[in-house]
Amino acid sequence: MTVSPPTAPARQDLIAGFTDMLGPVGVITGETDTASYCTDWRNLYHGRALAVLRPASTEELSRLVRFCNEHDVPMVPQGGNTSMVGGATPDGSGREVVICLSRMNRIRNIDPHDLTMEIEAGVTLKAAQDAARDAGFMLPLSISSEGSAQIGGVLATNAGGNNTLRYGNARELVLGLEAVMPDGGVFHGLRRLRKDNTGYALRQLLIGSEGTLGFITTAIVQLHPQPRAIEAALCAVDDAQAALKLLGLLRARDPALLQAFEFMSGTGMDMVIDLIPGVSLPLGERAPAYVLLELATPRPDADLREYAEDVLGDALEEGIITDAVIAESEGQRAGLWKLREEHAEAQRRAGASVKNDVSVPVTHVPELIARATAACEKLIPGIRPAPFGHMGDGNIHFNLVQPEGMAPDAFLARSHDIMDTVAAIVKDLDGSFSAEHGVGQLKPYMMPSWRGGAELAAMRHIKAALDPKNLMNPGKVLPPVTPGT
Numbered sequence: 001m002t003v004s005p006p007t008a009p010a011r012q013d014l015i016a017g018f019t020d021m022l023g024p025v026g027v028i029t030g031e032t033d034t035a036s037y038c039t040d041w042r043n044l045y046h047g048r049a050l051a052v053l054r055p056a057s058t059e060e061l062s063r064l065v066r067f068c069n070e071h072d073v074p075m076v077p078q079g080g081n082t083s084m085v086g087g088a089t090p091d092g093s094g095r096e097v098v099i100c101l102s103r104m105n106r107i108r109n110i111d112p113h114d115l116t117m118e119i120e121a122g123v124t125l126k127a128a129q130d131a132a133r134d135a136g137f138m139l140p141l142s143i144s145s146e147g148s149a150q151i152g153g154v155l156a157t158n159a160g161g162n163n164t165l166r167y168g169n170a171r172e173l174v175l176g177l178e179a180v181m182p183d184g185g186v187f188h189g190l191r192r193l194r195k196d197n198t199g200y201a202l203r204q205l206l207i208g209s210e211g212t213l214g215f216i217t218t219a220i221v222q223l224h225p226q227p228r229a230i231e232a233a234l235c236a237v238d239d240a241q242a243a244l245k246l247l248g249l250l251r252a253r254d255p256a257l258l259q260a261f262e263f264m265s266g267t268g269m270d271m272v273i274d275l276i277p278g279v280s281l282p283l284g285e286r287a288p289a290y291v292l293l294e295l296a297t298p299r300p301d302a303d304l305r306e307y308a309e310d311v312l313g314d315a316l317e318e319g320i321i322t323d324a325v326i327a328e329s330e331g332q333r334a335g336l337w338k339l340r341e342e343h344a345e346a347q348r349r350a351g352a353s354v355k356n357d358v359s360v361p362v363t364h365v366p367e368l369i370a371r372a373t374a375a376c377e378k379l380i381p382g383i384r385p386a387p388f389g390h391m392g393d394g395n396i397h398f399n400l401v402q403p404e405g406m407a408p409d410a411f412l413a414r415s416h417d418i419m420d421t422v423a424a425i426v427k428d429l430d431g432s433f434s435a436e437h438g439v440g441q442l443k444p445y446m447m448p449s450w451r452g453g454a455e456l457a458a459m460r461h462i463k464a465a466l467d468p469k470n471l472m473n474p475g476k477v478l479p480p481v482t483p484g485t
């Protein structure tokens, strides 16, 4: 069945209906005003929207979803619009509405005994972290786009980020959830219990569903004690194998202290230093690869600085690292993290790039990097592999930047070849082709070969049961049904 966009009068009726429900402040129309909502952060996808809708409460959203259901209007949830896989961008038909929850942006409460925080979907991750810190706690989710990414999207994609090795992904941090289901019904799951084995864990189904099973409107997340001491260090290493040895050394000494362990290739770091204004490398000279590590403890009596100096001194002596700098102040710590966080932006400035957000067992990270580098260099001579990421939990962003001088479009035309080349190695190493960025509209074509058979069939049954009209974020995560999939 081909579905055409609504005719002009039908479109006017729908917009009048939206405006009745949300008021003029909640409805944005017109190609110019909706343009920024119809393109993704990477500028890979360009859609069109019937309207951008901004409900201010769960009740308004519930009414809106019922209305969309009655009128067969597909809905695309969008938070901070920071998806790396086009997960929040509408298609080109002009019949989808983008629904943003940015007006639902209250931090409702922080409970110091339960160590929980109740937050609405439109709160940015950074605002949530700041509120937790001001109350004396820590919300350990930390990702590069935290200034814009909103809680709804962070949970819908089960975001991971820099602290996963210690605190887990978003899923591990959520105790309770409220959501509007595809038929407009409200799932009232805002519970703050640590033990609650009552039926299926529906909240876990919604987390990571990328908006295909409903809208997350509010969450209760777990907080952690705020560290009393933090030490961040940037180390130069020869390769990922040396980085793995450093991880082993830190784990052997005191695994509880490690909070982040990030790998960066020399190529990626060169791009940051050369293309991002105001950053410089605080080490003697450039290296083939780097590790940014962070140690943290809530204990008042720990001398973390001395520990960091000892362990890195030993790593230098044993030849595991070739240089290191430990941040002397909060400002220097932020400076070290900037070198890491600017990788995505530096790669964007360096030209077209193909991203592979993959994970493998941590032991296999060096082999992944070595094999995928060789395979991609053979596939496209001059390609610039710039892998980096959350090595401590096995998640590497195996990103490849176009060869200098190659036309960006010619490079992007090879995207699937590159992704398939990397994916074959990841599969061989028992990994995943979608670690923390989701599947979105970039990767559904890979689902049958990675999640085929009973697993994909179960996903399709769940989707059909909850969203029989396929109105929630259509075209994302699940591939179209074709015989045999």
Ligand code: 2HG
Binding pocket: 084, 144, 161, 340, 341, 343, 344, 355, 357, 389, 397, 399
């Ligand atoms: C990060 O870890 C983000 O900085 C972005 O997940 C990764 O640009 C990327 O591929």
Ligand code: ZN
Binding pocket: 161, 389, 390, 397, 436
């Ligand atoms: Zn990442």
